Amino acid sequence: MKKLWNFVSNEDDPFGPGVDLIVSLLAILLVMLVITAGAYQNINTKNQELASSLKSSRNRVEQLNNLLDAEKEKNSKLYKRLRAETAARIPQFPPNIVITAAQGYDFPSGSAELTDALNGYIRNTLVPNIEENIQKFDVDTVVIIGHTDGQPVAEPFSNLDGLVEEVATGNESVGKLKEGSNVDLGLMRALAVVRKLQDIQKSEGKLRSLDPLKGFRAYSAGPLILRNGEFAQPNENPDQERRRIEIRFTKSGEK
Incomplete structure (x- = not known):
């Protein structure tokens, strides 16, 4: 240190x-x-x-x-x-109208002739409903679809080919048609309803917004579609729920 x-x-x-x-x-x-x-x-x-x-x-x-x-x-x-x-x-369409035999509005077996009850329903109920839906939803086409049950037709002979066009345009009556299948019968019944609507349109001045020919369409589903929309299984038994007329509404693409 x-x-x-x-x-x-x-x-x-x-x-x-x-x-x-x-x-x-x-x-x-x-x-x-x-x-x-x-x-x-x-x-x-x-x-x-x-x-x-x-x-x-x-x-x-x-x-x-x-x-x-x-x-x-x-x-x-x-x-x-x-x-x-x-x-x-998007076009809005009214609900379908279904007229069933179970409601008392049936065709005679194997026939497309309108009964008094069905005639009265078309004039007093169906026509006012169609007019209301046309005004409310702006539709211009009424589609009539005939449905049948699976009972076989009595005579498997059809004359619809070549004659159904004349009936659809009013040149022949529905009574001239002969069904050869349930598909034929469904179409004949749809045509019978169409012709009734056209007669009311012409004679009573109703449904005036519909074209006399293009405003009505007749189709047949025969026995193919059940009331719930499912495909039917083969069944030849009478069924009032399957025998029905279905009315739908649509709008054409023409301006």
């Missing part, structure tokens, strides 16, 4: 090598402090920049979220408007 003190504090040379060493150490320490302070300043500056950048990013995210919410609201309104416009353009 004494030697170290003598080295640092030399009486002959008060500014000896010991003092130089201390000065050097102090200089090194000062440099390190300066470097450390500079590094700290740089870190502090970086932190401030990062904090500012983070704040800016948060503000940007908030702005984007606000824009996204605005776009969602805009798209929601646009979707609702387009949906409403699309719904307005």
Whole structure:
């Protein structure tokens, strides 16, 4: 220890090598402090920049979220408007009308002749319903579909080919037709209802918005479709629910 003190504090040379060493150490320490302070300043500056950048990013995210919410609201309104416009353009049709034998409106077996009960129903109930649906739903075509049960026809001979067109245009009566199958019979019964509607239109001035020919369509499903819409299985037993006239409404594509 004494030697170290003598080295640092030399009486002959008060500014000896010991003092130089201390000065050097102090200089090194000062440099390190300066470097450390500079590094700290740089870190502090970086932190401030990062904090500012983070704040800016948060503000940007908030702005984007606000824009996204605005776009969602805009798209929601646009979707609702387009949906409403699309719904307005999609044709709306009234429910089908079904006339069944079980209701008391039956055709004679194997015949397309309209009974008094069926004639009365067509004039007093069906025609007003058709007129109401035409006005309410803006339809211009009435589709009449004849359905039968699975009972075999008495005579499997048909004269519909070549004659059904004359009946459909009013040049021949439905009574001239001879069915050779239940499909024929269903069509004949549908034609009988169509002809009755056309007669009422002509003689009583009703159903005037319908074209006398193109406004009515007669089709047959024969025994194929059940009341619930499913395909029927082979069954030759009488069935009043299957024997029916179905009325549908549609709109032609003509302007």
